Amino acid sequence: MAYMGFAWVDRVSVDGGDRLRTHVQRRDFLKLGAAGLTAAGAGSLLAAPGARAVLPKPAEDDFGYVQFGVTAELVCEAFYRRAIAAGDWTRGERRRLALARDGDTRHLRTLNAVLAPQGPLLRSDFEIRFPAKTFSSRERILAQGERLEKLTVGVYIDGVTNAADPGTRALLARLLTADARHLAGLSELGGGTATTSGLQAATHLEPGGRELDTYLRFESFPNEGGA
Amino acid sequence: MTPRTRFRRAAVTAALLTVTAVAAPAGAQAAPTVYAAASLREAFPEIDRRPTFNFAGSNQLQLQIERGAPADVFASASPNEAQALFRAGRCTRPVTFATNILVLLVPNGNPGNVRSVYSLRSGGRRLAIGSAGVPIGAYTRRLLSRMRLSSILRSNTVSNESNVSGVVSKVALGSADAGFTYVTDGRIAADRVNTIRLPRWAQPPVRYQICAVRRPGADTAGARAFIKRIRGTRGRRILRRGGFGLPPRG
Numbered sequence: 001m002a003y004m005g006f007a008w009v010d011r012v013s014v015d016g017g018d019r020l021r022t023h024v025q026r027r028d029f030l031k032l033g034a035a036g037l038t039a040a041g042a043g044s045l046l047a048a049p050g051a052r053a054v055l056p057k058p059a060e061d062d063f064g065y066v067q068f069g070v071t072a073e074l075v076c077e078a079f080y081r082r083a084i085a086a087g088d089w090t091r092g093e094r095r096r097l098a099l100a101r102d103g104d105t106r107h108l109r110t111l112n113a114v115l116a117p118q119g120p121l122l123r124s125d126f127e128i129r130f131p132a133k134t135f136s137s138r139e140r141i142l143a144q145g146e147r148l149e150k151l152t153v154g155v156y157i158d159g160v161t162n163a164a165d166p167g168t169r170a171l172l173a174r175l176l177t178a179d180a181r182h183l184a185g186l187s188e189l190g191g192g193t194a195t196t197s198g199l200q201a202a203t204h205l206e207p208g209g210r211e212l213d214t215y216l217r218f219e220s221f222p223n224e225g226g227a
Numbered sequence: 228m229t230p231r232t233r234f235r236r237a238a239v240t241a242a243l244l245t246v247t248a249v250a251a252p253a254g255a256q257a258a259p260t261v262y263a264a265a266s267l268r269e270a271f272p273e274i275d276r277r278p279t280f281n282f283a284g285s286n287q288l289q290l291q292i293e294r295g296a297p298a299d300v301f302a303s304a305s306p307n308e309a310q311a312l313f314r315a316g317r318c319t320r321p322v323t324f325a326t327n328i329l330v331l332l333v334p335n336g337n338p339g340n341v342r343s344v345y346s347l348r349s350g351g352r353r354l355a356i357g358s359a360g361v362p363i364g365a366y367t368r369r370l371l372s373r374m375r376l377s378s379i380l381r382s383n384t385v386s387n388e389s390n391v392s393g394v395v396s397k398v399a400l401g402s403a404d405a406g407f408t409y410v411t412d413g414r415i416a417a418d419r420v421n422t423i424r425l426p427r428w429a430q431p432p433v434r435y436q437i438c439a440v441r442r443p444g445a446d447t448a449g450a451r452a453f454i455k456r457i458r459g460t461r462g463r464r465i466l467r468r469g470g471f472g473l474p475p476r477g
Binding site for chain 2: 068118119124209
């Protein structure tokens with residue numbers, strides 16, 4: 001960073017030509033260097049506490065968003081996996097879907113690390129089921145994908161608003177950005193644009209969880225019990 | 228008695244003694260002392276009725292074993308207790324043999340009018356849950372924090388039971404309007420309670436682990452044989468019939 005102060009002067013002097021060179025005297029040059037050093041120091045001082053602050057340490061009920069996120073990302077990952085295998089995609093489209101899938105795998109890993117003290121989610125914990133004929137046509141695949149991503153994005157928005165821990169809020173915001181991109185990508189693949197759907201509203205955990213549950217089964221249980 | 232007859236008798240006696248000697252360890256193997264989580268109180272005796280069983284909260288059993296209780300097998304409702312004993316060199320490496328899910332039980336007739344877990348947000352009800360140290364209590368608290376419902380532990384009157392049987396009893400007797408237990412407990416008390424399902428996405432992973440206790444004089448062979456029976460085809464069938472989930476065969 002300290003170097004950047006000098007680099008700026010170098011670049012400007014090269015690009016700006018003689019006029020600047022004549023105006024930048026030795027005293028000014030030293031001032032600029034000192035300013036660069038100061039900025040670099042301040043930057044590193046600001047960056048360090050900032051980096052510490054974003055480490056997620058969920059407060060009691062923040063785990064709701066983390067748990068929802070890890071389960072939703074698991075479902076999204078399974079969706080992209082099946083969508084790539086089932087759909088009639090161009091090479092470019094397939095690559096975009098694969099990028100979204102890989103992104104969700106990373107999100108899953110990140111959220112599971114946060115959840116680790118409570119017992120991380122294993123892929124074998126759930127059997128993931130999609131409605132019949134979901135993967136029978138390109139339109140159906142994209143519609144299902146958008147439904148899932150909207151659900152995930154909606155709950156992340158709620159989490160960014162309501163999570164108590166700043167680190168958890170920051171993590172949810174990062175995930176929100178990434179999944180909003182996935183949503184925009186799916187919309188574009190369907191012939192829409194990233195902005196056609198407008199600003200997404202927050203989805204509360206209760207209805208969001210109810211919807212997410214429709215994709216989940218406990219494979220190993222003979223009866224999941226109760227109504 | 229001819230020498231030939233005497234020889235035959237001696238041979239028969241020797242053979243009997245040999246059979247007894249061979250049979251004795253087998254008999255010892257068949258009856259280890261099993262310390263198991265209270266939620267296994269129906270399934271384990273059905274799989275093998277010979278051992279001496281001690282059912283209680285996994286944390287209490289762990290403590291008893293640490294203090295030298297004469298257990299040969301330990302089966303806990305969460306990995307924490309069995310793994311702690313393993314780390315302390317008090318049992319063999321624990322293996323997962325069953326899983327479970329949490330449900331909400333209400334007494335027959337549902338006097339508290341609890342329709343779902345979200346009904347508990349309004350507060351003022353009597354709620355039976357496990358204490359924080361016992362697996363069912365820890366799982367319940369995790370589930371509630373995952374549903375952003377931890378506040379219901381403050382807005383309702385909460386009992387802290389030392390094991391899951393206590394929670395079931397409170398609900399079945401009508402001393403509580405609702406209680407959090409495993410799905411398998413709801414099945415056992417199905418004639419006295421109704422089961423309300425809890426969201427799948429919020430379920431904490433409930434994993435049962437079993438190990439052979441290491442102590443002087445432990446019936447190691449009997450413990451191994453019992454663990455084998457639990458993890459065997461018949462054991463898995465009975466656990467599944469009792470409502471437990473099963474890990475993949477390993």
